[in-house]
Amino acid sequence: MPYLDHAATTPMLPEAIESMTEQLGRVGNPSSLHACGRTARRVVEESREIIAEAFSARPSEVIFTSGGTEADNLAVKGLYWAGRARGRGRVIAGAAEHHAVLDAVNWLAVHEGADVHYLPVDELGRYRAEELERALGDETALVTAMWANNEVGTLQPVPELAALAHAAGAHFHSDAVQAAGILPVGLDGLDAVTISAHKLGGPLGVGALLLAKGVDPVPVLHGGGQERDVRSGTLDTPAIAGFARAVQVSLAHRDAEARRLTALRDLLVREVLAAVPDAHLNGDPTGRLPGNAHFTFPGCEGDALLMLLDARGISCSTGSACSAGVAQPSHVLLAMGVPQDLARGSLRFSLGHTSTEADVRALAEALPPVVERARRAGLT
Structure with missing residues (x-):
């Protein structure tokens, strides 16, 4: 998982x-x-x-x-x-x-x-x-x-x-x-x-x-x-x-792990953008934490995406865990000038010492049907 x-x-x-x-x-x-x-x-x-x-x-x-x-x-x-x-x-x-x-x-x-x-x-x-x-x-x-x-x-x-x-x-x-x-x-x-x-x-x-x-x-x-x-x-x-x-x-192991996570994160970014071409990577594309990839998915609610991925055994976040369950867009994205409707459709994927390429591939495989379902739900 x-x-x-x-x-x-x-x-x-x-x-x-x-x-x-x-x-x-x-x-x-x-x-x-x-x-x-x-x-x-x-x-x-x-x-x-x-x-x-x-x-x-x-x-x-x-x-x-x-x-x-x-x-x-x-x-x-x-x-x-x-x-x-x-x-x-x-x-x-x-x-x-x-x-x-x-x-x-x-x-x-x-x-x-x-x-x-x-x-x-x-x-x-x-x-x-x-x-x-x-x-x-x-x-x-x-x-x-x-x-x-x-x-x-x-x-x-x-x-x-x-x-x-x-x-x-x-x-x-x-x-x-x-x-x-x-x-x-x-x-x-x-x-x-x-x-x-x-x-x-x-x-x-x-x-x-x-x-x-x-x-x-x-x-x-x-x-x-x-x-x-x-x-x-x-x-x-x-x-x-x-x-x-x-x-x-x-x-x-800090330096070696930072290099490993950076490479794995870059793979994750490529795979997510290939799976959902209109997704947007938030934050600095290069000057960022090695294990962090944060995306906005237009037409989706972040909570819906999170729960649909969770049902497939993939754990991620809509932002800070301390704010989980709060029905409001990220204050970080709003401060960056992201419109409210887009800010609501964001997910954070963060990697660590147990993360593998298989985790990234599983996410890339799960995302297209999850995003499609979340967008359909948003239209009803």
Whole structure:
């Protein structure tokens, strides 16, 4: 059964399962001072060192969280509040961000009086440095722009955007959940970077905010003062161990896997366009995530296509899994200028470490009758 939804979550790597399972049979709160607690703490700190090295950070700059959403909220809210204390009340957020960022920014606008500016994207889904430069000012507390778009796969000019933010005295955060593990991603030159374990072969429910030394967001969670007093809560030792092992394995094979997925993605694009000639590839055709292919199918509803493919054993997505079941067109496509009727007929196919050429061929074979049926349904 072809699984083409790795952007939503990718199967755990066997090595990560082994590392996590080993810890599940052990007891010990890593904040406890007895021997069991110290053993758990050693696992956590060794994992922290592995993740830090992989993402150009110091171990003290790795703040463990429950996943990407929590890390995004900590960065967006915490850095806004810290900036507001310095007299800076503006947040600049990309218009095509994940909802973990957009909804946090909107919450700040509604409940905290934040002055919010949304950075537009071009027709390929890319933020432009000149647009950010025009929006920046002395009142800007935070700029947040993702490393790579989670829906259409377009890569963003993160170093250039971060340099502009810093020149204006603002902090810069990037949600790198989709890029980490498959592209060179790191904290170098940034203030905060979000990563998530289950997108790179680790377990669900654990992630990290890479937080530069000297950058101190106001905490969102309060309690025991763990994680630099920024994120309180008992650390999940087994999940963190699985996270670190997945990072190790993905980093060891990153470049080769990126080349393999790029070739497989290009094959998928050719096969889909041959099967459905009027389909349109969204996002940058070359400057995109290696495993991402996002299409619009005119005359179809994306949900109908998804369910028809699912009935044939093919798993894919209409966009972010966090927005699945929401009966509205993708905010990313709308921000790119795609008309609503076309935006509703989109599907995301995302590849990962278990993907094969056979998966792509199965999709190409299934698409023509599925699209035809979906179009007939749309006419009734």
